[in-house]
Amino acid sequence: MRSPLIHIAELTHTFDDGKTGIKEINLDIFPGEFIILAGRNGSGKTTLIRHLNGLLHPSSGRIRVNGKPVSSHLLETRKTIGMVFQDPDTQIVADTVFDETAFGLENLKTDRNTLDRIVTQVLTRLDLIHLKDRNPATLSGGEKRRLAIAGILVMEPAVIVFDEPFSNLDYPGTLSVLAAIKNLHRSGQTIIIAAHDVEPIICEATRMIIMTDGQISLDDSPMAILCRLESFGIKAPCAVKMGKPPQPWLD
Numbered sequence: 001m002r003s004p005l006i007h008i009a010e011l012t013h014t015f016d017d018g019k020t021g022i023k024e025i026n027l028d029i030f031p032g033e034f035i036i037l038a039g040r041n042g043s044g045k046t047t048l049i050r051h052l053n054g055l056l057h058p059s060s061g062r063i064r065v066n067g068k069p070v071s072s073h074l075l076e077t078r079k080t081i082g083m084v085f086q087d088p089d090t091q092i093v094a095d096t097v098f099d100e101t102a103f104g105l106e107n108l109k110t111d112r113n114t115l116d117r118i119v120t121q122v123l124t125r126l127d128l129i130h131l132k133d134r135n136p137a138t139l140s141g142g143e144k145r146r147l148a149i150a151g152i153l154v155m156e157p158a159v160i161v162f163d164e165p166f167s168n169l170d171y172p173g174t175l176s177v178l179a180a181i182k183n184l185h186r187s188g189q190t191i192i193i194a195a196h197d198v199e200p201i202i203c204e205a206t207r208m209i210i211m212t213d214g215q216i217s218l219d220d221s222p223m224a225i226l227c228r229l230e231s232f233g234i235k236a237p238c239a240v241k242m243g244k245p246p247q248p249w250l251d
Helices: 047-052 074-080 097-107 111-124 141-153 171-186 222-232
Strands: 006-014 020-029 035-037 060-065 081-084 159-163 191-194 207-212 215-220
Touching: 020 047, 020 215, 035 047, 035 111, 047 060, 047 081, 047 159, 060 074, 074 081, 081 141, 097 111, 097 141, 111 141, 141 159, 141 171, 141 191, 159 171, 171 191, 191 222, 207 222, 215 222
Parallel strands: 035 191, 035 207, 081 159, 159 191
Antiparallel strands: 006 020, 006 060, 207 215
């Protein structure tokens, strides 16, 4: 039996105001999966994913990454699991696209030749190399999301977690980010996407987990859950409403 990359047992988080964010979550995530974490706003999706690399600490329960407790291996965990937040502006700190992508490597004191090589490769891979000298503030929404991915990707994480990656993007921006995510999965990264709009990614995912009131309600293949999405407040793909199977947004 293969070992999980992420193991979560009886994970509970209660906020300072006494509100329960997640309760008794038990979950194993395996290498190479493409997981949609779906549910209504307030269902606990963001609270759960912020525990994966130690941005939040559980009130009880445990979480291990590669068999090691997150709480005592934070640096190693954050190299293994990269997080792309809903608002990319919160992650942008540098004055150029190149420098923004290089930020994490510079903090690790990576030598300049290696840094230049890795950053150039990643920007080329995400179709951002032609923007390397641009100020990130001048980029489109989709370009900013891809830049946030670039800043994570240079750290060579095994897992990339996205929180509502298509929020506030137009259709071309959504397609550009979707293509980047799809290529990441093809290249071997484990993908976890917290989303309430699942239509762009439902044909790409290998697994869907639905959360309700801080707990896991369903955990199955996306196609097995399709007919039950709307009972959990999740918008079903348009094709499903017409009695047809969902269609991928990209070839």
